[in-house]
Amino acid sequence: MNIDFHYGVVYIAARVGGMTAGDALTVAHACQYVDDATTRGILRFKGGETFERFATAHKLFDYANTENDQNRLVWTPFHFLPAGEGETLEEKAICRPDSEVAREVVRRAIRQRGSETGLHRLGVTLHSYVDTWAHQGFAGIESPWNRVHLLEAQDCTRKGWMESLKLVAGHLLEHIEEDILTLALPVGHGAALHYPDQPWARWHYIDGRNNFISRHNLPDFVEAADMACRAVRGYMDGREDFETQPGLPADVKEALTDLLDTNRNADDNDRLRTVCEWVKAGRVPGLKERVPPYIAKGRGSWKCLATGLEYDDDTGDRPVWTDAFEKSDYRLFHDAVKQHRFVTTQEILPARGLRIA
Template identity: 80%
Template sequence: MNIDFHYGVIYIVARIGGMTPSQALTVAHACQYVDDATTSGILRFHGGETFERFATAHKMFDYANTVSDQNRLVWAPFHFLPAGQGETLEEKAVCRADSAVAREVVRRAIRQRDTETGLHRLGVTLHTYVDTWAHQGFAGIESPGNRVHSLEAQDCTPMGWLANLTLAMQHLIQHVEEDVLTLALPVGHGAALHYPDQPWAKWHYIDGRNMLVKRHNLPEFVQAAEMACRAVRAYVAGREDFENEEGMPANVKEALTELLDTNRIMDDNQRLRAICEVIKTGGIPGLKEPIPDYVPKGIGSWKYKATGLRSDDDTGDKPLWTEAFEKSDYRLFHDAVKEHRFVTTQEVLPAYGLRIA
């Protein structure tokens, strides 16, 4: 899923689920920041203080991650949560929508609701949880099962001859990309291109097990939003059995379904802007308010507010450590990431017979 879902839709379900605007913003920002926190290692302060961070995503075009053990610590616990089903490691590592593992990880986050990192931890966890719908069938480890062949998408929009010719050329290029990426990117859904993350997409492909896989993202994305809303309600209520909570009201679910289906702008940041405009003008029943812009890097970002650093790689003068850093969203997010990764890789997954870190 992209920023339109992780930030926009998660904000909607957080508000519908009973959170204040401030709480919903923290959860939505943390949810999206999982895709943008690409700097790992020790943050060094001017006075000698240090703070450890884990990257939750790889920088674009960082192809080294496809052959590094580090991908297991990034893709599996944050983007392709293993379902723990099957006999072999490769079978157990496959991500499945709303798996028992995923629900347990959500319960663990709800259990930490009264801690200082509670909201940030929920945001990180919801990123992982909703991604199980988008990334189902793929694994966050190197696996032949991630191979994609004969990738096709259904387009029901009537087109003229020129548009059809253009589409035919795009399909030709796409198949070349598909074959190259299948070999170059054995981790995750890289060879499936952008289709797993488009809310409206209908697509199919032959997987690495030579099985035909048919996908229709819209009902799956709506179900992901429904379950995320239940998780928020449970978090607010202090209950771990979130699957038994009420989801979105029928009119909200209908409006969100329509929005995800018709908001077909290819650029996900523009899709987010469209979602924010709908929320601002009252297009979601019971919700009419502006949403602050999401700033991933540089001035205005969580990192900048906490440290004054503008660069991804911490270049520049070392920041001064202050008490404000300890209370910052940046520090709370990274500590929530550490908690999530430890619980997922060291407690939950081993309980399902899977050791990947």
């Protein structure tokens, strides 16, 4: 999923689920920031203080990253949450929509309700949770299940396919076949291009086990939004049985289905603008308000507000550590990431026979 869902739709789900605008914004921002927090390592302050950060995403085209150990710590807990089903490690690592593992991850976040990182932890968790619908059938490790053959999408011409490929690769690649792309991008859904993340897409392919896989994203995305709303309600009430809570009202679900189906701009940031326009115009029943813009990097971003640093690589003078940093969204997000990663990789997955970190 892209920013139109992780920020825009999650904001809608949080507001419909009963959160204040401020809390919904924190959750939605943390949910999207999982895709943008690409700087890892120690942040060093002028006075000698240090703060450890874990990257929750790789930079553009790093689906081809060959550091499999690092991939497992990034793609697996945050983007391709394993379902833990099957016999082999490769089978257990496959992401399945709304799996029991995914629900347990949500329950663990609800358990942290009221903690200082609670909202940020919920946002991080919702990112991995809703991605189980978009990324189903793929794994966050190098796996034969990630192979894609004979990829086709409805109303997709060869020219359109190549344009999608250029968006992923960042440079022109001509006369390339899916088999070659699969070898180049062995982790996650890289070989399936952008189709898993487009809300309206109808597409099909042959997977690594020669199974014919047919996907229609729209009902999956609407279900993901509905379950995100249930998770928010569970969080609000301290109910770990969040799946039993009310989801999106019928009129909201109908409006959201229309929005996701008709909002087909190839640029996900343009799609986010449309989502925000719908909310501002009151086209989502029960909501008529301005959604603040999302700033991933640079001035106005969580990192810059907390440290004064405007670049990904901490370029510039070392920041001064203050109490304001301790209270910042940036610090709370990264500590929530540490909590989520530990619980997922060290507790939940090993309990289901899957040790990947």
